[in-house]
Amino acid sequence: MNNKDQDLIYSKPQANVADFRFDAQVVEVFPDMIKRSVPGYNTIIDTIGQLSKRYAVEKTNIYDLGCSLGAASLAMRRSITAQDCKIIAIDNSDAMVERCKIHVNAFKADTPCVVKQGDILQEDMQNASMVVLNFTLQFIAPQMRQQLINKIYKSLVPGGIFILSEKIYDADPTCKDLLNDLHHDFKRANGYSELEIAQKRTAIENVMRPDHLSTHIERLHQAGFSHATPWFQCFNFFSLVAIK
Numbered sequence: 027m028n029n030k031d032q033d034l035i036y037s038k039p040q041a042n043v044a045d046f047r048f049d050a051q052v053v054e055v056f057p058d059m060i061k062r063s064v065p066g067y068n069t070i071i072d073t074i075g076q077l078s079k080r081y082a083v084e085k086t087n088i089y090d091l092g093c094s095l096g097a098a099s100l101a102m103r104r105s106i107t108a109q110d111c112k113i114i115a116i117d118n119s120d121a122m123v124e125r126c127k128i129h130v131n132a133f134k135a136d137t138p139c140v141v142k143q144g145d146i147l148q149e150d151m152q153n154a155s156m157v158v159l160n161f162t163l164q165f166i167a168p169q170m171r172q173q174l175i176n177k178i179y180k181s182l183v184p185g186g187i188f189i190l191s192e193k194i195y196d197a198d199p200t201c202k203d204l205l206n207d208l209h210h211d212f213k214r215a216n217g218y219s220e221l222e223i224a225q226k227r228t229a230i231e232n233v234m235r236p237d238h239l240s241t242h243i244e245r246l247h248q249a250g251f252s253h254a255t256p257w258f259q260c261f262n263f264f265s266l267v268a269i270k
């Protein structure tokens with residue numbers, strides 16, 4: 027890897043660690059950051075692609091909400107076989123959207139992918155056979171989460187699929203500490219120092235607010251989903267599918 031692609035953002039001591047932002051500096055190193063920080067990220071992206079082959083329906087929309095650099099959109103675009111689908115990838119970070127457009131335009135495919143700058147709480151969504159919220163809900167204000175999940179449910183056609191991936195925390199303090207420690211070991215094994223781990227934790231704690239797994243499941247049921255199951259968990263990171 028090129029040194030410039032490597033996440034070194036928190037490698038030097040910072041007098042005041044500012045709240046984490048998805049800005050140009052993060053965009054530069056984002057693929058490295060997410061792979062070294064989120065256990066199972068590649069498996070989740072590959073599985074989103076696999077699910078799109080099965081669930082994308084002709085003449086429907088596929089939404090990638092909080093798309094970052096478009097990894098999920100690209101995986102789906104490679105796998106979708108249904109005709110006349112459209113992928114709509116949305117992110118509210120200008121820096122992410124600009125880079126995402128470059129990534130998406132670098133590949134030719136039958137399924138069009140529109141990359142939009144916008145707040146997923148404000149964007150209209152309709153006629154969806156698939157909605158992906160891959161590690162984005164944790165950055166949405168907790169009081170707005172139910173409203174967003176309700177909107178996703180309403181946008182789906184019957185049989186449509188929703189994929190939700192998140193960091194979670196365990197209600198039992200002993201289990202919570204164990205999962206946190208295992209995650210920190212994972213980051214150490216991927217080359218992050220104690221300083222990087224500690225400074226990143228400070229930067230992210232006001233910005234990213236994870237829920238319990240049970241809160242996610244309750245929210246999905248409240249929105250109207252009758253089928254929902256986690257399909258992946260590694261330490262305190264999980265992904266689930268819900269079907270309308």
Ligand code: GEK
Pocket residue numbers: 048060091092093094095096097098116117118119122144145146147159160161162165166
């Ligand atoms: C991936 N899904 O690689 N509206 C739109 N975008 C938002 C909002 C909002 N209100 N809030 C945050 N974001 C990606 C990874 S990263 C997860 C998702 C992470 C965006 C934010 O700008 C960022 O790009 C993304 O959500 C979260 O599969 O870095 O841990």
